[in-house]
Amino acid sequence: MTTNTAINLIKHHESGAISADFFQTVKLDKPSIKEGELLVKQNHMSLDPAMFGWMNADTESYIPPVELGSVMRSFGIGEVVESSHPDFKVGDRVTGMMGWQEYFLSNGEGLDKVDSPLPDADVLSVFALPGLTATHGLFNVGQPKAGETLVVTGAAGAVGSIVGQLAKAEGLRVIGIVGSEEKADWIVKELGFDGAINYKSDDLDTQLAALTPKGIDLFFENTGGPVQHLIYNRMNEHGRIVVCGLIADYENGEYRAAPSWINVIKKRLTVQGFVMTDHFHNSPALLEKFAPYVMEGKIKHRSHVLDGLESAISGLNLLTTGGNKGKLIVRL
Numbered sequence: 117m118t119t120n121t122a123i124n125l126i127k128h129h130e131s132g133a134i135s136a137d138f139f140q141t142v143k144l145d146k147p148s149i150k151e152g153e154l155l156v157k158q159n160h161m162s163l164d165p166a167m168f169g170w171m172n173a174d175t176e177s178y179i180p181p182v183e184l185g186s187v188m189r190s191f192g193i194g195e196v197v198e199s200s201h202p203d204f205k206v207g208d209r210v211t212g213m214m215g216w217q218e219y220f221l222s223n224g225e226g227l228d229k230v231d232s233p234l235p236d237a238d239v240l241s242v243f244a245l246p247g248l249t250a251t252h253g254l255f256n257v258g259q260p261k262a263g264e265t266l267v268v269t270g271a272a273g274a275v276g277s278i279v280g281q282l283a284k285a286e287g288l289r290v291i292g293i294v295g296s297e298e299k300a301d302w303i304v305k306e307l308g309f310d311g312a313i314n315y316k317s318d319d320l321d322t323q324l325a326a327l328t329p330k331g332i333d334l335f336f337e338n339t340g341g342p343v344q345h346l347i348y349n350r351m352n353e354h355g356r357i358v359v360c361g362l363i364a365d366y367e368n369g370e371y372r373a374a375p376s377w378i379n380v381i382k383k384r385l386t387v388q389g390f391v392m393t394d395h396f397h398n399s400p401a402l403l404e405k406f407a408p409y410v411m412e413g414k415i416k417h418r419s420h421v422l423d424g425l426e427s428a429i430s431g432l433n434l435l436t437t438g439g440n441k442g443k444l445i446v447r448l
C-alpha cells in the first residue's frame with residue numbers, strides 16, 4: 117500500500133524559532149477516492165510568513181488557526197493522479213490549499229487548474245500569492261503615479277521584489293529596504309531598483325534622505341521594524357502607506373508600536389492594510405493586469421527551493437532570519 121506522509125501541527129506558536137516539537141510527522145495510507153473526488157500528488161508547496169499567524173492560537177485573525185492534530189496549512193501545486201470528478205482528469209496540474217502532505221484528497225472545491233507551461237517553482241514564485249499580493253497591494257491600494265517615489269521593505273523577498281519591479285515599470289523612483297548587501301546588490305543590479313538600503317547598516321536616516329531627495333509618496337510595508345519610523349517621517353503630503361506585512365514581529369509574539377498618528381493628520385496620509393483572502397475572487401482581473409509585465413520580461417524573480425516535506429519545519433525559520441533568497445518553496 118502506498119503511504120501518504122503528512123505533517124500535523126501539534127502545538128501553537130507564540131514566540132521564538134520554529135522547532136520540530138511543533139509538529140508530528142505521520143504515515144497514513146494513500147487516500148482512496150469516491151465518486152466526485154480526485155487525488156492530487158503534491159509536487160511543490162509554498163512556505164509563507166502567514167504560517168506564523170496560522171500556527172498561533174489567535175482566533176481573532178482573518179483566518180482561523182490550524183487546528184491542533186490536523187495537517188499544517190499551506191498552498192501548493194501538484195498533479196491529479198486519480199479522478200472521478202467531472203472537471204478534473206488525470207494529468208491536470210492544479211494549485212490549492214493542500215497542506216503539508218504528499219497526497220491531497222479533494223472534491224474539487226478551491227482547486228484551480230494551471231494552464232501555464234511554466235515550471236512549478238515559477239508558478240508559486242510569480243503567479244500565485246506573490247504576484248497577486250504585489251499587484252493588488254500596489255495598484256488597488258497604493259494607487260501609484262509616474263514620477264512618485266516608492267519605498268518598499270522586504271524588497272528582495274517574494275512580494276517586495278515584484279512590487280518594486282511593477283513600480284519601476286510604471287515610472288516611479290523605487291528604493292528597497294533589505295537585510296543584506298547581497299540582496300541590496302541583487303535588487304539594484306538585477307532588478308533595476310534605483311537604490312537599496314541594508315537595514316542592518318548604520319546611518320539609515322542619512323541613507324534614506326540621500327535616496328529619497330523628494331520625500332516618499334508611497335510606502336509598501338512588508339516588514340515593520342525600526343526603519344518603519346524613518347520611512348514614515350519622510351512621507352510627503354497625501355502619501356499612501358500600504359500595510360502588507362510585519363514580519364519583523366512575527367517571531368516575537370508581540371507587535372512593536374507604530375509611529376504616532378500626527379503625520380497622518382499633518383500630511384493627510386492614507387494608511388491601509390489588506391489581506392489577499394479578501395481578494396482571491398478577483399484573481400482573474402489581477403492576473404490580467406499582472407501577466408503583461410511578466411510577458412514583457414519586466415518581472416525577474418528567484419526561488420529558494422528546499423528538498424523534502426520535512427524541510428518545511430526548519431525552513432520556516434529562513435523567513436524570519438532572512439536566509440531565504442527569493443520565494444521559499446519545498447520540493448516534495
Ligand SMILES: NC(=O)c1ccc[n+]([C@@H]2O[C@H](COP(=O)([O-])OP(=O)(O)OC[C@H]3O[C@@H](n4cnc5c(N)ncnc54)[C@H](OP(=O)(O)O)[C@@H]3O)[C@@H](O)[C@H]2O)c1
Pocket residue numbers: 164165166245246249270271272273274275276293294295296299315338339340341359360361362363364365390391392393434435436437438439440442443444
Ligand atoms: N497581506 C497579505 O495578504 C500578504 C500576502 C503575502 C505576503 N504578505 C506579507 O508580505 C511580507 C513578505 O512576504 P513574502 O512571502 O514575500 O516573504 P519574503 O519577503 O520572501 O521573505 C521574508 C523576508 O522578510 C525579511 N525579514 C525577516 N525578518 C525581518 C526583520 N526583523 N526586519 C526586516 N525584514 C525582515 C527577510 O528579508 P531580509 O533578508 O531583507 O531581512 C526575509 O527574507 C510578509 O510580512 C508577509 O506576511 C502579506
